[in-house]
Amino acid sequence: MAELNAMAETTLDSKAICERVLTEMPDEESLYDLAELFKVFGDTTRIRILYVLFEAEMCVCDIAQILNMTQSAISHQLRVLKQAHLVRSRRVGKQIYYSLADDHVRTILGQGMDHIDE
Amino acid sequence: MAELNAMAETTLDSKAICERVLTEMPDEESLYDLAELFKVFGDTTRIRILYVLFEAEMCVCDIAQILNMTQSAISHQLRVLKQAHLVRSRRVGKQIYYSLADDHVRTILGQGMDHIDE
DNA sequence: ATAACACATGAATGAATGTTCATGTGATGA
Protein backbone atom coordinates (compact mmCIF):
# COMPACT_ATOMS: atom_id res chain seq x y z
CA MET A 1 0.00 0.00 0.00
CA ALA A 2 1.49 3.27 -1.22
CA GLU A 3 5.01 1.88 -1.04
CA LEU A 4 6.81 4.82 -2.60
CA ASN A 5 4.56 7.72 -1.76
CA ALA A 6 2.39 9.11 0.99
CA MET A 7 4.43 7.30 3.60
CA ALA A 8 6.24 10.42 4.71
CA GLU A 9 2.95 12.14 5.44
CA THR A 10 1.47 9.22 7.30
CA THR A 11 1.84 9.28 11.05
CA LEU A 12 0.29 5.87 11.63
CA ASP A 13 1.85 2.54 10.78
CA SER A 14 0.57 1.72 7.32
CA LYS A 15 1.09 -1.99 7.60
CA ALA A 16 -0.86 -2.19 10.84
CA ILE A 17 -3.69 -0.17 9.29
CA CYS A 18 -3.72 -2.37 6.23
CA GLU A 19 -3.96 -5.46 8.40
CA ARG A 20 -6.84 -3.98 10.40
CA VAL A 21 -8.65 -3.07 7.18
CA LEU A 22 -8.33 -6.60 5.85
CA THR A 23 -9.51 -8.20 9.10
CA GLU A 24 -12.41 -5.79 9.65
CA MET A 25 -13.62 -5.83 6.03
CA PRO A 26 -16.68 -8.07 5.63
CA ASP A 27 -16.32 -10.99 3.27
CA GLU A 28 -17.41 -10.76 -0.36
CA GLU A 29 -20.82 -12.32 0.26
CA SER A 30 -21.67 -10.04 3.18
CA LEU A 31 -20.65 -6.98 1.18
CA TYR A 32 -22.89 -8.07 -1.69
CA ASP A 33 -25.84 -8.77 0.62
CA LEU A 34 -25.34 -5.46 2.40
CA ALA A 35 -25.31 -3.52 -0.87
CA GLU A 36 -28.40 -5.38 -2.08
CA LEU A 37 -30.20 -4.52 1.16
CA PHE A 38 -29.46 -0.81 0.88
CA LYS A 39 -30.43 -0.79 -2.80
CA VAL A 40 -33.89 -1.85 -1.66
CA PHE A 41 -34.11 1.26 0.50
CA GLY A 42 -32.83 3.36 -2.39
CA ASP A 43 -36.16 3.91 -4.12
CA THR A 44 -38.92 6.32 -3.11
CA THR A 45 -41.73 3.94 -4.06
CA ARG A 46 -40.40 1.22 -1.79
CA ILE A 47 -39.79 3.67 1.05
CA ARG A 48 -43.35 4.91 0.65
CA ILE A 49 -44.67 1.36 0.83
CA LEU A 50 -42.72 0.76 4.03
CA TYR A 51 -44.11 3.95 5.58
CA VAL A 52 -47.62 2.82 4.68
CA LEU A 53 -46.99 -0.53 6.36
CA PHE A 54 -45.75 1.28 9.48
CA GLU A 55 -49.40 2.11 10.14
CA ALA A 56 -51.09 -1.17 9.36
CA GLU A 57 -51.06 -4.48 7.58
CA MET A 58 -52.52 -3.84 4.14
CA CYS A 59 -53.40 -5.55 0.89
CA VAL A 60 -51.88 -4.71 -2.49
CA CYS A 61 -54.78 -2.72 -3.91
CA ASP A 62 -55.03 -0.60 -0.76
CA ILE A 63 -51.36 0.30 -0.98
CA ALA A 64 -51.75 1.06 -4.66
CA GLN A 65 -54.68 3.36 -4.00
CA ILE A 66 -53.03 5.20 -1.11
CA LEU A 67 -49.90 5.79 -3.17
CA ASN A 68 -51.86 6.45 -6.37
CA MET A 69 -49.92 3.90 -8.38
CA THR A 70 -50.82 0.84 -10.46
CA GLN A 71 -51.33 -2.54 -8.83
CA SER A 72 -48.60 -3.97 -11.06
CA ALA A 73 -45.99 -1.43 -10.01
CA ILE A 74 -46.74 -1.99 -6.33
CA SER A 75 -46.73 -5.75 -6.75
CA HIS A 76 -43.34 -5.69 -8.43
CA GLN A 77 -41.90 -3.61 -5.60
CA LEU A 78 -43.49 -5.73 -2.88
CA ARG A 79 -41.70 -8.67 -4.44
CA VAL A 80 -38.38 -6.86 -4.04
CA LEU A 81 -39.20 -5.97 -0.42
CA LYS A 82 -40.17 -9.56 0.32
CA GLN A 83 -37.00 -10.99 -1.23
CA ALA A 84 -35.07 -8.68 1.10
CA HIS A 85 -37.07 -10.06 4.05
CA LEU A 86 -38.38 -6.59 4.85
CA VAL A 87 -42.07 -7.54 4.51
CA ARG A 88 -44.17 -10.64 5.03
CA SER A 89 -47.41 -11.63 3.35
CA ARG A 90 -50.42 -13.76 4.15
CA ARG A 91 -53.39 -14.64 2.01
CA VAL A 92 -56.93 -13.84 3.15
CA GLY A 93 -59.34 -15.03 0.51
CA LYS A 94 -58.55 -13.31 -2.76
CA GLN A 95 -56.40 -10.69 -1.14
CA ILE A 96 -52.85 -10.84 0.12
CA TYR A 97 -51.97 -8.76 3.15
CA TYR A 98 -48.46 -7.40 3.57
CA SER A 99 -46.81 -6.30 6.81
CA LEU A 100 -43.37 -5.33 8.04
CA ALA A 101 -41.13 -8.33 8.69
CA ASP A 102 -39.28 -6.88 11.68
CA ASP A 103 -38.21 -3.69 13.42
CA HIS A 104 -34.93 -3.27 11.54
CA VAL A 105 -36.91 -1.45 8.88
CA ARG A 106 -37.95 1.33 11.25
CA THR A 107 -34.48 1.55 12.72
CA ILE A 108 -32.68 1.79 9.40
CA LEU A 109 -35.09 4.34 7.94
CA GLY A 110 -34.88 6.30 11.18
CA GLN A 111 -31.09 6.41 11.04
CA GLY A 112 -31.29 7.59 7.45
CA MET A 113 -33.69 10.35 8.45
CA ASP A 114 -31.36 11.42 11.25
CA HIS A 115 -28.56 11.76 8.74
CA ILE A 116 -30.39 13.83 6.14
CA ASP A 117 -31.69 16.08 8.92
CA GLU A 118 -28.00 16.81 9.56
CA MET B 1 -59.33 3.60 0.66
CA ALA B 2 -60.42 0.47 -1.13
CA GLU B 3 -63.93 1.83 -1.17
CA LEU B 4 -65.64 -1.16 -2.74
CA ASN B 5 -63.51 -4.04 -1.68
CA ALA B 6 -61.41 -5.34 1.20
CA MET B 7 -63.45 -3.38 3.70
CA ALA B 8 -65.21 -6.44 4.99
CA GLU B 9 -61.88 -8.05 5.86
CA THR B 10 -60.42 -5.01 7.53
CA THR B 11 -60.86 -4.81 11.28
CA LEU B 12 -59.34 -1.37 11.66
CA ASP B 13 -60.89 1.91 10.58
CA SER B 14 -59.61 2.54 7.06
CA LYS B 15 -60.13 6.28 7.14
CA ALA B 16 -58.21 6.69 10.36
CA ILE B 17 -55.37 4.59 8.96
CA CYS B 18 -55.32 6.61 5.77
CA GLU B 19 -55.06 9.82 7.77
CA ARG B 20 -52.21 8.47 9.87
CA VAL B 21 -50.39 7.35 6.73
CA LEU B 22 -50.68 10.79 5.18
CA THR B 23 -49.51 12.59 8.33
CA GLU B 24 -46.62 10.22 9.05
CA MET B 25 -45.40 10.03 5.43
CA PRO B 26 -42.32 12.25 4.94
CA ASP B 27 -42.67 15.03 2.39
CA GLU B 28 -41.55 14.57 -1.20
CA GLU B 29 -38.15 16.16 -0.66
CA SER B 30 -37.32 14.06 2.40
CA LEU B 31 -38.33 10.89 0.58
CA TYR B 32 -36.09 11.80 -2.32
CA ASP B 33 -33.15 12.64 -0.06
CA LEU B 34 -33.67 9.44 1.92
CA ALA B 35 -33.68 7.30 -1.22
CA GLU B 36 -30.59 9.09 -2.52
CA LEU B 37 -28.79 8.42 0.76
CA PHE B 38 -29.52 4.70 0.72
CA LYS B 39 -28.56 4.46 -2.95
CA VAL B 40 -25.11 5.59 -1.88
CA PHE B 41 -24.88 2.62 0.49
CA GLY B 42 -26.14 0.35 -2.28
CA ASP B 43 -22.80 -0.29 -3.95
CA THR B 44 -20.04 -2.63 -2.78
CA THR B 45 -17.24 -0.33 -3.86
CA ARG B 46 -18.57 2.54 -1.77
CA ILE B 47 -19.21 0.26 1.21
CA ARG B 48 -15.63 -1.00 0.91
CA ILE B 49 -14.31 2.55 0.88
CA LEU B 50 -16.29 3.34 4.02
CA TYR B 51 -14.92 0.26 5.77
CA VAL B 52 -11.40 1.34 4.85
CA LEU B 53 -12.05 4.79 6.31
CA PHE B 54 -13.32 3.17 9.52
CA GLU B 55 -9.68 2.39 10.27
CA ALA B 56 -7.96 5.61 9.32
CA GLU B 57 -8.01 8.81 7.33
CA MET B 58 -6.52 7.96 3.96
CA CYS B 59 -5.60 9.48 0.61
CA VAL B 60 -7.08 8.42 -2.72
CA CYS B 61 -4.15 6.38 -3.99
CA ASP B 62 -3.94 4.43 -0.71
CA ILE B 63 -7.62 3.52 -0.91
CA ALA B 64 -7.19 2.52 -4.54
CA GLN B 65 -4.26 0.28 -3.70
CA ILE B 66 -5.92 -1.36 -0.72
CA LEU B 67 -9.05 -2.10 -2.78
CA ASN B 68 -7.03 -2.94 -5.90
CA MET B 69 -8.97 -0.51 -8.10
CA THR B 70 -8.03 2.40 -10.33
CA GLN B 71 -7.56 5.89 -8.91
CA SER B 72 -10.26 7.16 -11.24
CA ALA B 73 -12.89 4.71 -10.09
CA ILE B 74 -12.18 5.48 -6.44
CA SER B 75 -12.21 9.20 -7.08
CA HIS B 76 -15.59 9.03 -8.80
CA GLN B 77 -17.05 7.12 -5.85
CA LEU B 78 -15.48 9.40 -3.26
CA ARG B 79 -17.26 12.24 -5.02
CA VAL B 80 -20.59 10.45 -4.51
CA LEU B 81 -19.79 9.79 -0.86
CA LYS B 82 -18.83 13.42 -0.33
CA GLN B 83 -22.00 14.74 -1.98
CA ALA B 84 -23.95 12.58 0.45
CA HIS B 85 -21.96 14.14 3.32
CA LEU B 86 -20.66 10.74 4.34
CA VAL B 87 -16.97 11.65 4.00
CA ARG B 88 -14.87 14.79 4.35
CA SER B 89 -11.61 15.69 2.64
CA ARG B 90 -8.60 17.87 3.33
CA ARG B 91 -5.61 18.62 1.16
CA VAL B 92 -2.10 17.88 2.42
CA GLY B 93 0.36 18.88 -0.27
CA LYS B 94 -0.41 16.98 -3.44
CA GLN B 95 -2.57 14.49 -1.67
CA ILE B 96 -6.14 14.71 -0.48
CA TYR B 97 -7.06 12.82 2.66
CA TYR B 98 -10.56 11.46 3.13
CA SER B 99 -12.23 10.59 6.41
CA LEU B 100 -15.69 9.68 7.67
CA ALA B 101 -17.93 12.70 8.12
CA ASP B 102 -19.80 11.44 11.16
CA ASP B 103 -20.85 8.37 13.09
CA HIS B 104 -24.13 7.83 11.24
CA VAL B 105 -22.12 5.85 8.71
CA ARG B 106 -21.10 3.23 11.24
CA THR B 107 -24.57 3.09 12.70
CA ILE B 108 -26.36 2.64 9.39
CA LEU B 109 -23.95 0.00 8.09
CA GLY B 110 -24.17 -1.75 11.46
CA GLN B 111 -27.96 -1.88 11.30
CA GLY B 112 -27.72 -3.26 7.78
CA MET B 113 -25.34 -5.96 8.97
CA ASP B 114 -27.68 -6.85 11.83
CA HIS B 115 -30.47 -7.35 9.32
CA ILE B 116 -28.62 -9.58 6.87
CA ASP B 117 -27.33 -11.66 9.81
CA GLU B 118 -31.04 -12.35 10.46
C1' DA C 1 9.42 27.54 -16.21
C1' DT C 2 8.84 22.75 -16.51
C1' DA C 3 8.41 18.01 -15.43
C1' DA C 4 6.24 14.86 -12.36
C1' DC C 5 2.83 13.59 -9.19
C1' DA C 6 -1.96 13.24 -6.98
C1' DC C 7 -6.41 13.83 -7.92
C1' DA C 8 -10.75 15.41 -10.48
C1' DT C 9 -13.74 15.14 -14.30
C1' DG C 10 -16.21 14.61 -18.88
C1' DA C 11 -17.56 11.31 -22.39
C1' DA C 12 -18.55 6.66 -23.57
C1' DT C 13 -20.09 2.02 -22.76
C1' DG C 14 -22.28 -1.93 -20.81
C1' DA C 15 -25.13 -3.42 -16.97
C1' DA C 16 -28.84 -2.85 -13.74
C1' DT C 17 -33.40 -0.92 -12.56
C1' DG C 18 -38.52 0.97 -12.31
C1' DT C 19 -42.65 1.28 -14.71
C1' DT C 20 -45.97 -0.09 -18.16
C1' DC C 21 -48.52 -3.38 -20.79
C1' DA C 22 -50.22 -7.78 -21.55
C1' DT C 23 -51.07 -12.02 -19.71
C1' DG C 24 -51.06 -15.83 -16.24
C1' DT C 25 -52.63 -17.86 -11.62
C1' DG C 26 -55.47 -18.72 -7.73
C1' DA C 27 -59.75 -17.79 -5.14
C1' DT C 28 -64.74 -16.47 -4.91
C1' DG C 29 -69.54 -16.46 -6.17
C1' DA C 30 -73.32 -17.13 -9.19
Add this chain to the structure above:
DNA sequence: TCATCACATGAACATTCATTCATGTGTTAT
Protein backbone atom coordinates in the same frame (compact mmCIF):
# COMPACT_ATOMS: atom_id res chain seq x y z
C1' DT D 1 -68.46 -24.37 -15.00
C1' DC D 2 -67.67 -19.70 -15.87
C1' DA D 3 -67.03 -14.93 -15.01
C1' DT D 4 -64.77 -11.92 -12.00
C1' DC D 5 -61.64 -10.22 -8.66
C1' DA D 6 -56.91 -9.70 -6.50
C1' DC D 7 -52.50 -10.38 -7.37
C1' DA D 8 -48.13 -12.10 -9.79
C1' DT D 9 -45.12 -12.10 -13.59
C1' DG D 10 -42.58 -11.83 -18.13
C1' DA D 11 -41.19 -8.77 -21.86
C1' DA D 12 -40.14 -4.22 -23.35
C1' DC D 13 -38.59 0.41 -22.85
C1' DA D 14 -36.42 4.33 -20.88
C1' DT D 15 -33.45 5.76 -17.30
C1' DT D 16 -29.77 5.41 -14.06
C1' DC D 17 -25.32 3.97 -12.82
C1' DA D 18 -20.27 2.08 -12.23
C1' DT D 19 -16.19 1.68 -14.59
C1' DT D 20 -12.80 2.89 -18.16
C1' DC D 21 -10.22 6.02 -20.91
C1' DA D 22 -8.50 10.38 -21.93
C1' DT D 23 -7.66 14.76 -20.32
C1' DG D 24 -7.73 18.77 -17.09
C1' DT D 25 -6.30 21.03 -12.52
C1' DG D 26 -3.46 22.03 -8.67
C1' DT D 27 0.89 21.16 -6.06
C1' DT D 28 5.85 20.09 -5.51
C1' DA D 29 10.58 19.88 -6.80
C1' DT D 30 14.28 20.79 -9.79
